[in-house]
Amino acid sequence: xxxxxxxxxxxxxxxxxxxxxxxxxxxxxxxxxxxxxxxxxxxxxxxxxxxxxxxxxxxxxxxxxxxxxxxxxxxxxxxxxxxxxxxxxxxxxxxxxxxxxxxxxxxxxxxxxxxxxxxxxxxxxxxxxxxxxxxxxxxxxxxxxxxxxxxxxxxxxxxxxxxxxxxxxxxxxxxxxxxxxxxxxxxxxxxxxxxxxxxxxx
Numbered sequence: 001x002x003x004x005x006x007x008x009x010x011x012x013x014x015x016x017x018x019x020x021x022x023x024x025x026x027x028x029x030x031x032x033x034x035x036x037x038x039x040x041x042x043x044x045x046x047x048x049x050x051x052x053x054x055x056x057x058x059x060x061x062x063x064x065x066x067x068x069x070x071x072x073x074x075x076x077x078x079x080x081x082x083x084x085x086x087x088x089x090x091x092x093x094x095x096x097x098x099x100x101x102x103x104x105x106x107x108x109x110x111x112x113x114x115x116x117x118x119x120x121x122x123x124x125x126x127x128x129x130x131x132x133x134x135x136x137x138x139x140x141x142x143x144x145x146x147x148x149x150x151x152x153x154x155x156x157x158x159x160x161x162x163x164x165x166x167x168x169x170x171x172x173x174x175x176x177x178x179x180x181x182x183x184x185x186x187x188x189x190x191x192x193x194x195x196x197x198x199x200x201x202x
Contacts, residue, residue: 009121027090031130034094035137048096052193058106059186073113094134101127
């Protein structure tokens with residue numbers, strides 16, 4: 001899914017590589033390290049559910065749209081702040097087996113530093129590299145929560161996300177306005193986060 005998204009955004013030259021490269025370079029080892037650690041399935045679901053719920057709500061907060069990248073985001077302080085965020089989200093990405101971009105995106109929206117399309121493009125790249133790193137760490141263990149879930153109860157969810165991601169990347173890079181992309185994504189993320197919390201609270 002994220003491979004297709006990344007290709008679509010790269011074709012439209014929406015990926016802010018100058019901003020993305022230093023952040024990804026520190027988040028990858030963090031995601032790999034966290035992926036080697038073992039956590040229980042209920043704890044995994046709680047971390048993922050709360051993270052997604054917060055992420056979706058944060059994406060709904062920003063009302064105004066940014067048309068051009070803000071200069072401060074590429075300053076030393078702007079890069080350093082987001083590198084620190086990247087390390088922490090890389091750790092979360094490794095724990096829960098997702099790329100972390102879905103968590104990084106709302107923080108960038110709150111910073112009001114990039115247009116929505118560029119944030120979506122950055123999130124795809126962040127997810128791509130950190131998913132590989134986190135899952136590589138997961139594969140170093142004898143058992144993996146992520147592998148078990150993929151093969152049992154949640155295969156339908158990942159198939160739906162795969163299809164929706166391909167459609168969404170094309171619409172997001174070409175047709176839909178940025179504010180609508182953000183709000184639709186926020187609603188979907190909130191739904192999935194609530195579903196994860198409800199499933200493991202029963």
